[in-house]
Amino acid sequence: MKKVIIYTDGACSGNPGPGGWGAVLEFQGVEKEISGYAPLTTNNRMELTAALEALRLLKEPCEVELYSDSAYLVNGFLQNWVINWQKNGWKNSKKEPVLNDDLWKALIEQTKRHKINWCKVKGHSDNEKNNRCDEMAVAEIKKNKM
Numbered sequence: 001m002k003k004v005i006i007y008t009d010g011a012c013s014g015n016p017g018p019g020g021w022g023a024v025l026e027f028q029g030v031e032k033e034i035s036g037y038a039p040l041t042t043n044n045r046m047e048l049t050a051a052l053e054a055l056r057l058l059k060e061p062c063e064v065e066l067y068s069d070s071a072y073l074v075n076g077f078l079q080n081w082v083i084n085w086q087k088n089g090w091k092n093s094k095k096e097p098v099l100n101d102d103l104w105k106a107l108i109e110q111t112k113r114h115k116i117n118w119c120k121v122k123g124h125s126d127n128e129k130n131n132r133c134d135e136m137a138v139a140e141i142k143k144n145k146m
Contacts, residue, residue: 001115002027006054006066008073009123009133010046013141019043020144021050022136024129025057032057035136037144046137047073048103055110064116069123069130077118082108 005026012019019041025032034053038046047070055064068074076082085091085098086108092098110116121127124134 001061001063004058004062004064006051006064007121007127007129007133008047008050008054008066008068008070009130009137010043010048010050010070011134011137011141012041012043012046013145016040016042018141018145019046020137020140021046021053022133022140023050023054024132025054026129033132033136035140037140039144042100044070044072045100045103048100048107050133050137052103052106052110055107055114055116058114062114064114065119066116067119067121067127067130069121069127071120074118074120076104076107077111077116078120 007024010019010021019038020035022035034057036053047068051066051068051073082104090098090101121130123130
């Protein structure tokens with residue numbers, strides 16, 4: 001199985017507001033950058049979208065180390081939130097519908113395809129690749145606000 005490293009980040013100008021996401025994928029020393037924009041979204045949706053779009057880009061099942069500064073994304077998998085949501089019919093602990101369930105469900109499908117190690121990094125810190133993803137996400141917002 002090929003080993004891929006992915007860094008992701010999302011940003012929003014206002015929450016909700018215009019948003020952007022960015023991802024850096026690394027495979028055998030080669031990097032690929034991807035990014036995108038949504039006109040009205042939330043920061044959490046952009047965090048999830050960054051991871052989802054990066055995983056969708058992989059052409060075959062891979063072993064993935066996915067780095068994100070989003071506790072929402074990482075804890076969704078590491079703390080088994082997604083498993084509990086599925087068991088509870090996509091209701092959270094307050095018996096309310098889970099936000100962003102469309103993206104969570106799509107990410108779950110990717111976990112069936114890839115072996116993913118979810119890694120939390122500190123945002124806006126010394127992680128060069130995470131900072132690059134943030135730059136791309138913010139650039140998408142600026143580029144599309146014109």
